[in-house]
Amino acid sequence: MLAKALKTRRNEYVLASKCALFKKDGKPTIDGRPETIRQQCEASLQRLQTDVIDLYYLHRLDPNVPIEESVGALADLVKAGKIREVGLSEISSDTLRRANAVYPIAAVQSEYSLWSRLPEIQMLKTCEDLGTTFVAFSPLARQFLTGKAKDATHYGDGDIRTNNSRPRFEPEAFAKNIQLLEPLKDIAAQLSCTTGQLGLAWLMAQADIQxxxxxxxxxxxxxxxxxxxxxxxxxxxxxxxLRDEIGALLHEDMVVGARYADGQMKVMDSERDRD
Known part of the structure; x- marks a missing residue:
């Protein structure tokens, strides 16, 4: 479907895709070896029916492969004209600096919202230092900021809120977390917007020291x-x-539960920035 949509208007879009995290025999697998990265890129190009991917992310850091090797493979894809820019996802500031020493990293994609503030510890400053764009995924906190989310018991087994991101959506935790939206509802009403729009506006209002x-x-x-x-x-x-006021009204320190289940937290390279 995406390939069909892009076919006649390819130059009007920035096309991003990812590699190194996929399902194998039904189980999530992380594989950042150069040969796997090359194979996945070729497969993506064929599926998308395009000659080049504008931004290609290493979706997760493979703990068994040095970041320098994975980024080296991505740099080779740039030289081959297969991709235009290199991105990383859910990595620590230290890993970003190591990667950037091999090849300039155009973008880092990690979770960032009013209730997930990990990037503020180090990553945003590191991106600023290196000239890397930060891409915030899950900016609405998996629908939580819209006020329309429910606790984990209301979602199916395939929903991230019932597995990897369950801690904050456990019924007891969620009942406490949902109360954090109350002061934001008042501000949203004053601005004639929804709480979800307020959360996105807060992100868009972030700026570097310049x-x-x-x-x-x-x-x-x-x-x-x-x-x-x-x-x-x-x-x-x-x-x-107002941006700072909103950021103080709902902060990760107030939220009950980690952003991921224990198993996921242990393999997230980005979590090393808390150390």
Missing amino acids: GNKTLVSIPGTKHIDFMRENIGATQVQLNDS
């Missing part, structure tokens, strides 16, 4: 109504004072 906007958020758009609401966030303007 005042430059160096952050891109990628909210989910599974339904056309979601897309319309997300676009509406661009009309919500926050000054520095």
Whole structure:
């Protein structure tokens, strides 16, 4: 479907894809070996029916493969004209610096929202130092910031809120977490927007010390109504004072539960920035 949509308008879009995390025999597998990266890139190009991918992410760091080897393979794909830019996902600041020494990293994609603030510890500053764009995934906190989310018992087994991201959606934890939205509802009402739009506007209001906007958020758009609401966030303007007030009203320190289950937290390279 995506290949068909891109076919006649390819130059109008920035096409991003990922490698190194996939399912093998039904189980999630991380494989950052150069040969796997090359194979997955070729497969993506064929599926997308395109000659080049604009931004190609290493989806997860393979603990068994030095980051220098994985990025070296991605750099070779740039030289071969298969991809245009190299990105990384859910990596630590130290890993980013090591990777950037091999080849300039165009973008780092990690979770960032009002209730997941890990990038503020080191990553945002590291991206600023290196000229790397930060891409925030799950900016609506898996629907939590919209006020429409429910606890984990309301979702099927395949939903991330019932497995990897379950801790914050456990019924007892969720009952406490949902109360954190109350002060944001008041601000959203004053600005004539939804709490979801307020959360996205807060992200878009982030800037580096020079005042430059160096952050891109990628909210989910599974339904056309979601897309319309997300676009509406661009009309919500926050000054520095209000941005900081919102950031203080809902912070990760107030949230009950980790962002991922224990097993996932242990393999997330990005979590090393908390050390």
